[in-house]
Amino acid sequence: MIKVVHYINQFFAQIGGEEMAHIPAERHDGEVKGPGAAFKAAFKDEAEIISTIVCGDSYFNEHLEEAKSTILAWVKELNPDVFIAGPAFNAGRYGVACGTIADAVQEELGIPAVTGMYVENPGADMFKNKVYTVPTKNSAAGARDAVSKMAPLALKLAKKEAIGASCQDNYMPNGTRVNFFEEKRGSRRAVDMLLKKLADKPFVTEYPMPDFDRVAPNPAVKDISKATIAIVTSGGIVPKGNPDHIESSNASHYGEYDITGVTDLTEATYETAHGGYDPVYANEDSDRVIPVDVLRDMEKEGIIGKLHNKFYTTVGNGTAVASSKAFAEEFSQKLLADGVDAVILTST
């Protein structure tokens, strides 16, 4: 019988939610908990869960080395044929914990491991190339589906069977390329694919294009002399003293500042909060980062319609893409509401 050790968090062990996320690792030999029941059913008589290890998500991530070494010692003692972590769905800390411990079990104990999580879980990007990671839905509603893919993969790993391509054995592509002979040659496959495409039939590409997540350009500004232009910057320009305490790195918020009547940014009035570049030049003259002086003159000369009376600023230094996106979504709505026609966005 194949021996399995299963890792889950405090939530799936039904100990508690966020309020119990601080609990240290626990070992429950001979017990099957949470999704373990579904794994047990899927294994039939081929494998058994000999122990369930539970750890609070916050504990694991805040006491990484401690949690890892405790759990590794247990797994070493239990000596299973395969280690299963999760599935973690879209729970970020849980996904990172699953990936971390599964990777450690493989690397340090030589025991194969499998985990599962939603593709956008940060743990997926961190560990999918190291640990077989089954893509799951983003919530526990997808548990049945996740187990139906993780269980056979775990059994294969335990039996040291050859693992097929990611699309055959249901894991996220892990960057491994394997040479093999196709039955049909490339030209034939390409024509077959083209015929299917022309007939509007489903086909599977052999080389998916990377996801660039592009946004199409907006139409050009028709008459700039009537346009209201706003300034946005990731260069961290703020009124002297940084009144909203925008962080020098990994900014958690952006600032909105009124520049009504301001024709020039000076050393006495503005500075940068950015901690990722030499601030001397920006502190001397913040127009070097956001060109308020030039745009004011252009406004006076009628070259542009108006310089918007507010500018939006944050520090683009190690700031999470998700944060920047959220900032932009929020202030763009304000810009639209204020009738802004175009934005000049400067970066350092």
Added chain:
Amino acid sequence: MVKGVEAAGIPVVHMCTVTPISMTVGANRIVPTIAIPHPLGNPALEPEEEYKLRRGLVEKALVALQTEVEDQTIFE
């Protein structure tokens, strides 16, 4: 942020020094600038000259905003 502004339907020009980052990030209208710590200035110049330099760059940005583009474009 550039993409966020564009996605909201507002034409946006990205003025930055490291244009490959801007390309990777997905800005559509890009104007290259002077240097990371002073994209729109050059402290080595006299104030008047520096202002002219900045004005030139802003003029380029306005050209970019008034130009229809279909794809990512760097306005040299």
